[in-house]
Amino acid sequence: KNEVEQSPQNLTAQEGEFITINCSYSVGISALHWLQQHPGGGIVSLFMLSSGKKKHGRLIATINIQEKHSSLHITASHPRDSAVYICAVFLRGEAQFYFGTGTSLTVIP
Amino acid sequence: KAGVTQTPRYLIKTRGQQVTLSCSPISGHRSVSWYQQTPGQGLQFLFEYFSETQRNKGNFPGRFSGRQFSNSRSEMNVSTLELGDSALYLCASSFSPKAGAPYNEQFFGPGTRLTVL
Numbered sequence: 001k002n003e004v005e006q007s008p009q010n011l012t013a014q015e016g017e018f019i020t021i022n023c024s025y026s027v028g029i030s031a032l033h034w035l036q037q038h039p040g041g042g043i044v045s046l047f048m049l050s051s052g053k054k055k056h057g058r059l060i061a062t063i064n065i066q067e068k069h070s071s072l073h074i075t076a077s078h079p080r081d082s083a084v085y086i087c088a089v090f091l092r093g094e095a096q097f098y099f100g101t102g103t104s105l106t107v108i109p
Numbered sequence: 110k111a112g113v114t115q116t117p118r119y120l121i122k123t124r125g126q127q128v129t130l131s132c133s134p135i136s137g138h139r140s141v142s143w144y145q146q147t148p149g150q151g152l153q154f155l156f157e158y159f160s161e162t163q164r165n166k167g168n169f170p171g172r173f174s175g176r177q178f179s180n181s182r183s184e185m186n187v188s189t190l191e192l193g194d195s196a197l198y199l200c201a202s203s204f205s206p207k208a209g210a211p212y213n214e215q216f217f218g219p220g221t222r223l224t225v226l
Contacts, residue, residue, distance in 0.1 A: 033215070041146075041197050043217035086152065096165050097142075097215075099152035 003027060006087050006100035013107050019074040021103045023087030026068065033088040033097070034061050034072050043086070046072070077107045111136065113202050113218035121224045127188040130221045134181050134202030140164075141183040142215065143175060146197040155198075158183050159205055187223075195225045 005024045013019050023032070034046040047054050047061040049070065054061050058077075063070040074081055087100040114133045122128050134141050142165075143155040154167035158177035175185040181202075187194055201215035 035217075041199075041220040041222065043199060043201075043220075045214055045216065048214045088152070096154045096157070096167060097144075097152075098154075101151050 003091065003098040004087055004089050004100040006103050008103060009101065010104045011106070013077050013105070015078060015107055015109050017077050017107075019077050019081075019105065019107075021072045021085050021087075021105070023070045023072070023089075023100055024068060025070075025087075025089045025098075028092040029068075029089045030092050031090045032063055032070050033090075034070075035086040035088060037084045037086060037102070039083075046085075074105075077105075079107045079109050082106050113200060113216055115198075115200055115218040115221050117221060118219065119222050119224075121226060122190050123226050124190055124192060126190050127186060128190060128223060129184050129186045130198055130200075130223075132183045132185075132200035132202075132218055134183070134200075135204075135216055138202035138204050138216070139181050140203045140205035140213065141177055141181065142201045142203070143183070143185050144199045144201065145169075146199060146220075147193075147195070152199075155185065190225045192225050195223060197222050 003026055007022045031050045033048050036044045036046050049063045058075045060073040084102045084104050086102045088097045116131045140159045142157040144152050146152045156175050157165040161177045172188045177183045197220045199220045201217045203213035203215045205213050
């Protein structure tokens with residue numbers, strides 16, 4: 001079963017474009033993580049959300065609990081944003097993370 | 110503060126062998142979680158340790174085990190290795206103030222890439 005669905009799977013953008021990555025989940029959650037993984041494997045936590053909206057620099061994450069949906073936006077994209085972006089949800093009652101399959105983003109100069 | 114460290118970074122083993130991977134969490138973090146990442150299955154939760162006790166476990170066979178020491182360092186062990194165990198193994202630590210706290214932000218290590226031949 002897929003508790004977490006991400007879209008799109010692959011995304012290519014020109015430098016400077018506004019990017020949106022979507023994450024939908026099927027059950028109640030305690031929290032949602034947006035993660036960034038660069039080639040080589042290391043994972044960085046970008047945001048932890050349980051409601052509303054958060055912003056760090058050019059990155060914005062929103063979550064709509066009623067619609068079971070979250071989005072990650074990147075404004076003024078840059079080639080260094082090229083990475084895989086992964087949505088992870090902490091399911092209420094299960095005490096573990098479930099991960100989306102990731103969105104591979106390539107930003108072309 | 111130093112980040113999460115994992116050793117070794119790369120490992121090559123043959124089928125049937127066993128392997129032990131190590132994870133040192135961020136100082137002050139008492140929770141350590143382990144994850145497996147493969148191209149086919151993506152990231153999957155293995156288990157979580159808190160104060161030397163396994164608190165949560167994912168859906169993996171008993172060949173996968175772990176432990177946590179009093180200094181919060183953790184090891185995971187895979188016995189009787191299979192080709193399908195080839196993966197990137199990631200650990201993550203979090204500041205979990207008490208057992209039963211439902212969720213805390215996780216900080217990931219660089220991973221150990223295991224290849225089983």
